Amino acid sequence: METSIASSILASLGKVVLERQPDGTFLQxxxxxxxxxxxxxxxxxxxxxxxxxxxxxxxxxxxxxxxxVWQGEGATRIDxxxxxxTAEGGEELPLEATALLVGPARLLVIxxxxxxxxxxxxxxxxxRELRITYDALAREIExxxxxxxxxxxxxxxxxxxxxxxxxxxxxxxxxxxxxxLLDAALDAALRQRSMxxxxxxxxxxEHGGLDATHxxxxxxxxxxxxxxxxxxxxxxxxxxxxxxERDAPPPGSFxxxxxxxxxxxxxNLLDNAVRHxxxxxxxxxxxxxDDTSLEVSVEDEGPGVPPSLAARLFERFxxxxxxxxxxxxxxYFCRITVERWGGAIGYAAPPEGGARFWFRLRRAATxxxxxxx
Amino acid sequence: xxxLAKRKVCxxxxxxxxxxxxxxxxVRSIFSDTYQTTIGTRxxxxxxxxDDHEIVLxxxxxxxxxxxxxxxxxxxxxxxxxxxxxxxxxxxxxxxxLALHHTAxxxxxxxxxxxxxxxxxxRALWELDDASERELAARWPVFETSAKTGxxxxxxxxxxxHALLPR
Ligand SMILES: Nc1nc2c(ncn2[C@@H]2O[C@H](COP(=O)(O)OP(=O)(O)OP(=O)(O)O)[C@@H](O)[C@H]2O)c(=O)[nH]1
Ligand SMILES: [Mg+2]
Numbered sequence: 001m002e003t004s005i006a007s008s009i010l011a012s013l014g015k016v017v018l019e020r021q022p023d024g025t026f027l028q029x030x031x032x033x034x035x036x037x038x039x040x041x042x043x044x045x046x047x048x049x050x051x052x053x054x055x056x057x058x059x060x061x062x063x064x065x066x067x068x069v070w071q072g073e074g075a076t077r078i079d080x081x082x083x084x085x086t087a088e089g090g091e092e093l094p095l096e097a098t099a100l101l102v103g104p105a106r107l108l109v110i111x112x113x114x115x116x117x118x119x120x121x122x123x124x125x126x127x128r129e130l131r132i133t134y135d136a137l138a139r140e141i142e143x144x145x146x147x148x149x150x151x152x153x154x155x156x157x158x159x160x161x162x163x164x165x166x167x168x169x170x171x172x173x174x175x176x177x178x179x180x181l182l183d184a185a186l187d188a189a190l191r192q193r194s195m196x197x198x199x200x201x202x203x204x205x206e207h208g209g210l211d212a213t214h215x216x217x218x219x220x221x222x223x224x225x226x227x228x229x230x231x232x233x234x235x236x237x238x239x240x241x242x243x244x245e246r247d248a249p250p251p252g253s254f255x256x257x258x259x260x261x262x263x264x265x266x267x268n269l270l271d272n273a274v275r276h277x278x279x280x281x282x283x284x285x286x287x288x289x290d291d292t293s294l295e296v297s298v299e300d301e302g303p304g305v306p307p308s309l310a311a312r313l314f315e316r317f318x319x320x321x322x323x324x325x326x327x328x329x330x331x332y333f334c335r336i337t338v339e340r341w342g343g344a345i346g347y348a349a350p351p352e353g354g355a356r357f358w359f360r361l362r363r364a365a366t367x368x369x370x371x372x373x
Numbered sequence: 374x375x376x377l378a379k380r381k382v383c384x385x386x387x388x389x390x391x392x393x394x395x396x397x398x399x400v401r402s403i404f405s406d407t408y409q410t411t412i413g414t415r416x417x418x419x420x421x422x423x424d425d426h427e428i429v430l431x432x433x434x435x436x437x438x439x440x441x442x443x444x445x446x447x448x449x450x451x452x453x454x455x456x457x458x459x460x461x462x463x464x465x466x467x468x469x470x471l472a473l474h475h476t477a478x479x480x481x482x483x484x485x486x487x488x489x490x491x492x493x494x495x496r497a498l499w500e501l502d503d504a505s506e507r508e509l510a511a512r513w514p515v516f517e518t519s520a521k522t523g524x525x526x527x528x529x530x531x532x533x534x535h536a537l538l539p540r
Contacts, residue, residue: 057416057431060381061450081445082413094412117412125410127441128388132408135463139500 007031014112018052019105020070025049026108035112038088052108058083059097066099070106077101082117092117149203156196163189201264202333205340219364220262222253222287222294229266230285233274242277244270246285253287255294255361256341265337268330269298269357276302276355289363293343297358304355305347313347334359379429380537381451385444385477386458387469388437391491394520395458396434399530404521411436414448421534428534438469449477453537454485456529461490461517462498467509485536487514489529494519 007030010017016036018026028036028046039055053060062080069078080097087093094117100107166186174182230246237244255262273283281301288295305313314335338345338359345359384392393411397403400417415434420427433452438444449455455477457470470488477486488509490501509515514532518525 057381058414061448064450065447084411084413084415086417121410121412124412124436124441125408128410128437128439129408131439132389135465 004030010109014114016110018050018108018110020108021049023049026052029107033112035087035093036110056083056085056095056110058095062097062099066097066108069099069101072101082113082120084117145203145206149200152196152199152203156193156200159189159193159196163193198264198333199329201261202329202336205333205336218256218258219254220257220259221251222249222255222296223251225259225262226266226285226287226296229263229270233267233270237274237277237283240274240277241279242274242281242283244274244283244285247287249287249289249294253289253294254364256343256364257338257361261337265334265359266296266298268334269359272330272357273298273300273302273355276300278302291363293360293362295358295360297356299350299354299356301354304349304353307349310347310349314345377427377429378537378539379431380453380534381431381433382533382537383433383435383449383452383455383477384458385435385455385470385473386437387460387463387466388439388441390437390458390460390463390466390470391520392437392458393434395456395489395491395518395526395529396432398520398523398526400432402523404523406521419530421531423531423535423538426538428538430530430534430537438473444473444476446476446480449480452477452481452484454533455481456533457486457488457513459488459490460492461501462492462495464500467501485533487516487529487533489525490515490517491520493517493524494521 007017011031011033014033014035016032017029019029020026027049028040032040032046040050043050053063058080065078065080069075078099082094082096085093085095094113096111096113096116098109098111100109163186166182166189170182170186173179226246226249230244234244270283270285277283277300283301284297284299286297286299288297314331316329316332335345338361341361343359343361346357348356348358350356384396386392388410389408393409393415394404396415396417397405400419411434413436417432417434419430419432421430433448435444435448436442455474457474459466459470467490474486474488478484490506493499506515516525516529516532518529520526
């Protein structure tokens, strides 16, 4: 009586219980759930030996594992992964098998597991779809980058001609207002060229131009680089009546960085600081260090960065797009460059106003070349 | 009289490359644009007739390999050959297929296999250039297929089936 209740409970839970016989076939025990009875249509007796691996080819890979349980080696139970059969009418029939040793009985329980199957599908399906969409978007962005690179590259060649013409006119030293206009045109063209170079450098850095093996090897001395970059910016700064004041890093301030790019990073920050300074303002360049790193900061007395932009400042086009924002790639370039050297970069709003940009570079233990000299 | 040989064949590849679609196209001549990821394993069989031979392919369509799930290697047990599937519009899926090949070859030895570059109908988005396809073709039987249009599908399965005929 009890056995028969138990077996109809199992059947109504969608489980069929099969007992392994010494010859490797199986006999059905208890009631068959509907899905199993359907599969077994045409089999005359409930006690007909069943070859489960013919009925469910998936079990070919599970039975050897189940055998270990039935031989009493180790675990007393093992579950298969889900597999899917096709039910009558073509719909999916998800199944799962469990091998058990109950007393002397070697049991194989096969369960119809629609719920587990659909739950798992829901999660995996969503995850995989998102992955595929993400990959597709990443590819699209990369293609657009390449397109942009080509366009920018093409824009540079007529500019070379314009610069050439303007320079040779300038050499003739035209008098009066012509000379002033010419200087303005030359300045604008030079600025345009440097913007184009910046974009191309960002592109090169993103697409593998800066290789990792490069990083450790390259060392430069802030003691040399910093004064040089500051001196270059003093002229433009004077034009706006802005004064740049700088610390003098001690000789042998070696950091992990390569010089041309470090110059660009510094130049970017100085450019920004001078551009955003009020007329007659000051820009401070400070250097601080500890045992492992050196930090350079550039501070100006301008309006500072609106809090709404601060979080995205070092992203692409993080300063928004407009004449004041330049290419929108300068700070982005600084970040990817400094990070590839193992350094960090950031922005802080000083309490007294203005803007403070800083970057920190790892100290290079020694610069063989420089020390030997 | 020829005996009917049954051969287990596994479909291996990254997720979403079209393993299930290829099986459904080959076995039932159907295709759907909606993606339904395979959970666990699904097995289909198909008879293939050659001039004087016939073979039954037992096709094991496995859940794809990705960061959410690995292919269970124990499922390769007993496979007579395998079909590596990559998506020609996603270069990275070729790498996944080749990695799966190395694992499968370590388990099964040098059994017949073919490499299928699926989604050939999406030529405009194709990420493999001729040079890299030639390079692959030097090491593999390579088929360009489209489960969507059916192009190349029959050929790929038949070629693998042929290599599995009893000699
Ligand atoms: N255009 C096109 N789409 C295809 C082709 N083959 C498959 N697809 C689509 O690609 C998506 C994934 O196909 P599936 O067959 O489910 O891929 P799978 O390799 O079985 O994926 P998993 O089971 O998740 O590993 C579906 O949206 C299909 O409609 C093809 O040849 N051409
Ligand atoms: Mg699938």
